[in-house]
Amino acid sequence: FAGLSLYFEDSHDDMDDFGFDDYGSDCDGIRITAFLDAGQDNLTPLGRLEKYAFSENVFNRQIVARGLLDVLREFSENENDFISVMETVARMSEDGEPTVRAELMEQVPNIAMFLHESRPNFPAAFSRYLVPIVVRYLTDPNNQVRKTSQAALLVLLEQGLISKADMETKVCPVLLDLTEPASDDDYKIEAVAIQNAFNAGSSFMCLQCFLKDTFFELCSDSLWGIRKACAECFMMVSNSTSPEVRRSKLSPLFINLISDQSRWVRQAAFQSLGRFISTFANPSSTGLHFRDDGTLPDIPRCVSDSNCSLNSLNCNEISNCHTERSIPHTPPNQDGRATPSPEHVSTAESEDLHNFEDDHTSVLGEPHDNFTLTVRSDSSTATKSPSITKGTEQTDENFNSFHYWRSPLPDISGELEMLNCQTSVEVTEKEEKEEEEAEELEENCPDSKSSHGKATSDQIQKVLDCLQPHIADPDNVIPQPLLDQYLSMTDPARAQTVDTEIAKHCAFSLPGVALTLGRQNWHCLKDTYETLASDVQWKVRRTLAFSIHELAVILGDQLTAADLVPIFNGFLKDLDEVRIGVLKHLYDFLKLLHADKRREYLYQLQEFMVTDNSRNWRFRYELAEQLILIIELYNHRDVYDYLRHIALTLCSDKVSEVRWISYKLVVEILQKLYASRADDLGLDFINELTVRFCHCPKWVGRQAFAFICQAVVEEDCMPMEQFSQHLLPSLLSLSTDPVANVRVLVAKALRQSVMEKGNVCRLSALEETVMALQSDKDRDVRFFASMEPSKGLMDTAPFI
Template sequence: MAGADISLTYDDCPDDLTDKAFEQGDCSRSSFAEEADDDNFFNPLERIQQCLNSTDSIIRQCLASLLQNIFKKTPSAILTKELPEIMRILTKVTDDDFLQENFLEKIPSIAAEALANSDRVEALKDVIGDYLLPVVVRNLGWSETGINLAAKAVLVEMMEKGYVTQFQAEVKVCPAILALQNQLDVNTSAITLMSKFIRLLGKDIAERILMKRFIELCSSHLFYVRKLAAWQFGHYCAIVGSKVYEESLLPCYLALCEDDMWTVRKACAEVITFVSCVCPSELRKSLLAPAFGKLLRDKSKWVRISACQTLGGFIATFADPPSTKIAYDISGDLVLMNLEGDYFIQPPCKDGFSNVVTMEEAFMASSTEDGYLHYYDDLEKGACNEVTDLDSSELGGRPKSCAYNSGAFVEALVAFNDLKLDGYTTEAGCSKENGNANSKIETETKNELDGDLLAYNQHNYWYISPPELDLNELELTTDGGDQGDLNESSEDVVICHAQKLPTKIELGSDEIELLDDRPNSVQPCSDNKGDNLDNIVSDNGNVSSSTTNEIKGPTQTIVPQYLIDSFLSMANLSGRPHGNDMSVHCAYSMPAVISTLGREYWPLVKDTVRALACHLSYRIRRSVASSLCPLAVILGSEIASEDLSPLFVDFLADLDEVRIGVLNNLFDFLHLVTPQKRDSFAGKLGILTRMNSIWNWRFLQTFAEQLTRCVHLFSPADVAKWLGCMYAPSLLCEKVAEVRLAAIVLVSEVLKRTNADLTLSAKLLTLLSKKYAHGTKWRMRQTFVLLCTEILKREALSPQDFASAETGMLSDLLELSWDPVVNIRLGVANCIVKHLITNDYFVSNHLDALSEVLRRYEADKERDVRMAVVDAV
């Protein structure tokens, strides 16, 4: 070819130099790096100087590749002599802003090449510590965000790969990080940087060098520094020893839990699980639990919300023996990990708590109680220059002139007014009597008010009063026939939701209590600040009476009872701001809490689990559905069969988003319940084939796969009746091929389970022959061919049964060898070649019929069919 001689390297491309064309960059870089191997043309030092002095920016970017080639190809004597000057020149690369980030990203590759050739060139052993590491450290905290992030990433990578020794880290890395801490008003990300490196530096360096500075940061006069320090507590708890933890970290953490700024207390609530993981049991109960109880009753709404979100994980740390430990995920973030290696990650809330609190934080100090807005004078002194570590809205100072020319300020005030934060009341709000959360607010009759004016308010202005009815004149019928129309599941739902009916009616600023004669009725809480979640936990640390029924069950001493009461109260916060999100966290953490308490204390949480299972929000029901199997493992077979099975049946008829939680663990759950209860489920699983969306084919695929695993859990008769004749045929007819393939595996397992008595599967075999082998649609006939292949592959039927006239499988398969559809003939050819002629029984008894098909396929008009049988013939 004439084009084969065209060179791929272009020495002069003037039209592309200004545009930095992609093609030229690759060509120039490749050519320039390869020329470095020719030591007769230029020595290494001259090549480095030529690269740095080039006017072509693309060539200057080849510096890292050129240096690696020099380490690899240059003779030892020459490289040893010129290496100090080469590295001295390279350390000045950071003076060129254009090359800084590019060169930093290549430093790990340069370090790897230096170590790889250090045996050949002794001088390369000191390149990392003497030259490369100082370049990286010098760029930490750089004003350019891209360079700063690149330096952090490179330093982490070098330490993870072992390029930096412990001595180098202590002498060169730690002083640089501590120096950044002295400029916190300019670079607050240094706190996060120090915490990220602590796991790489090790316990000894962390305790000797970094711990003292961290304790100082926790007592900084800047509130946002204390908040960042509180967020990083988990990293230090995971690395330091028990003595340092008990003498330094724990007292410091408890002090931050009492901080004047609510943002600091909120950060403490978010990291409580990591602090508790390494805390001794006695200190956890005597110090941590009371401190966290105060956070649950904090005067700030957002602190209480964060405390409720982490309450389940905190309770899980009380398990004895411990069932969780601190670990790092693939990205280097702290997570809780159980003994099986699964991560416990708190689900995020969608209400944007963090964004809301930063707005509040920028406008006022929540620690004040005088009702006026206050400025943060220290906010204007320092600001974070890195968005990833601290939102600029948290640290951005507000102009004292307060001169906002747009409507954003008005919208902010409106949103701020809607928050109704603690310490700020509105004129229409209800007062709290004596600060007691359990006192009742009674309506006062004011005779001096005009009746018309009293009725004229936003709630009842358009309200038309109904005619009064005499209840004595009403006859209530209680026919047994009418009651029989209500099934058991509907009764459970009615009872569940009846407990959530309101016990008072709000009229403006007044409240009228409803007379409730229901058994176990819930008394209304006196605190009328539902909008700011005061009623999640009462002031005395006990569960609010307006959010949960009286808990009945054995007394436990594993976890402080007020924590359990607070956790269970989160299950019934419907209708309150963020109430559903609290219930989501409760449902998500429920298996961990039950695992901590143990099965003997299941009565304490049983009613709460039922309430969550019939919650109006599908997100909460989905969490409960997904946790049924873990709960069954924890509680055992008897409790799972008695208490969890009704929930399982209800979830089968729920939304697809909820049912998928049950479906993914269908086999595991059925395996855990008793055989009697399991047999009762066989006829109820068909409801899973009824989907809310016809496009949700993966749901049916999962259903078929789970049924395949469940085949051996049921008796052969139930397998043939339900899985074989009821569920499998509908799955075999699906339009999506993946569903049909999963159904084919299911049918083969059904036949294998019932092959001892072919009378059980006679109905299924007749259906397969009539509807599929002789079907009018080619897709049905192809499914039958694939099914025959799968049956032979899995040995679901013996060769004698497969070829018998009773099953008719072989005769139907050979009849389909004449099918006009190419894919069907191809499937028959593959089945014969791979599974029939390789079996001694078929060769001995049906060789003539099989050979005839193969000879006919050898002359088939389709090449794929001919190629499929060529080896066999």
């Protein structure tokens, strides 16, 4: 603790002499700006602020720094007073006491947010008064002040409060100076660490300058701590560079860091390796994209093998293949951006090549612009897709690497209109002439259709043969040395020479690497994944279990069924620490499987009821939550036969939280049965609920029955006629229960839910019961029985 500065080093005995007699030893629970109140000194509030801001007592100056936000609120209405306060802040920033400077810097983000929300001239005031303080404190000799300013700078960047001009003219020059060879080693490490957290959108130009002049040199710095800091921020740097720089400049640098002589540098590099590889991902090659919320979309499950393709290629990707038939590239939109590539367009039909030859022949002269190719890694198939229609679902690729980095295309719409006017007559005459020649050729050559179809298939086969070596080549996606180093992370020798948890880092980043390589290169990672899945460390297997559903989305249903399902089955029999990862995303994984494969897991859901530690109630709680989601994946008969029994068992759990989430599961099952028109099964389930809960000897069971009845009504799980016939009589019978907590929920269910529906068969009996509850001896029962339905928002948790 020798390096820690104390905030309160001075004695508080002389506080009365400086106006803080009301504070005592603890000033956190009082108004900080009390020193601005009128006193015996006959000074104005601004005068008192000056007095205490530059007092000889350090504690006084700390209090003023801590209360600067409240001071600004007091004086924000008057422009002159506001400027005076900001000038005082600027002078206080030069205080010789480090604790005062650190206290002031802690308030800068709050002050900046207040100015941003209340001052129309925020950019000017912030840039003039506060940004220089933040920048100056980055080079403060006191370590605590520097750390505080770094944290404040990152908060300001995250909130977008620092302008791009201030970043490039004030912040970045200081950071560049800190990385000079003559700079202190601690300053260099801190500067690189700040770069690690920079937002590329707000500091992009500055970062490019940083990369160009300094970063490459820092990666080879003689101090291992600086090289380690560079390795830690490599992913951020890669995200802010062009693909060319990423491949040609950053990759060799990263390979050097992985082979560094310092173990700590190698450790940081290997921890960042998977994240660095993920920056090479391109939607046009992976066939996947992220939604706005950062999640991967579900892959539509294929009906049969012949309709499933593992990779789709844009036509302009095969323009270098020499074929007799030209395939036009995708034209750009009017705004200069390319149209989304065909791999993101849902195809309505997909057929084998044989069917394509026989059925999809065309007459001579018919345009061939409406053909797109879909290539599988395991077989050569082609699909004929119509041109992109209005209703076709597409993915916006405006922000992929290609579209982001290429220069905007010039607007040539005016020239095109003039050209079209000049050539329209010529084109019309040419088309008519071609149609006449085609008709004559068909009459003279009756076998032209079949020969044309044969030629088309031959041309397609040539294209496929040309593409095949490149489709499965991972070196086209990421540099091969990076992939080799990543695959070596499962080598036991790495754990001894680099990091004992290197396998865990490999497992954590594997979905990102798989997304980058694409499913067509999954064979490169398959052995590594299986090695990690059988690792002796349960933390490694746990990491894979938590991400297996994401990997299933990336690979698609065929590879998931072949390679992931066996590993998934192994995780189901693993330790609870591993099983919880599978359980938390059980619904997400099962919904990606075929119906027949998914149905096999109905028999294994019961196994989740058994845990290594019976006190681990959160495991059972998670199971109930997942079962609520899983209900939609199975038919009503399977739900009744398998999930019903698990739900009823969970309803009898010793832990209240598990029981109450299980009651919601029961309601969902009941809704599933009646939605599927399985009224007979629904009636059997109601009778079972009545016996188990309404007639339960324990009051918690009877209380649960009242809760279930209310939820059934609110969720419209069944027609009110059947509710009135099968559930309402039992619910009314609980109105005389000896336990007040049961009657409270009965009163709430009847008054807030059942009476709101109106179409109740036993309305007279219902009204009599409610009136009786309104006269109940218990105050809480009377309250809920008399509350208006529109005000029935009070939580009844205290009665549970």
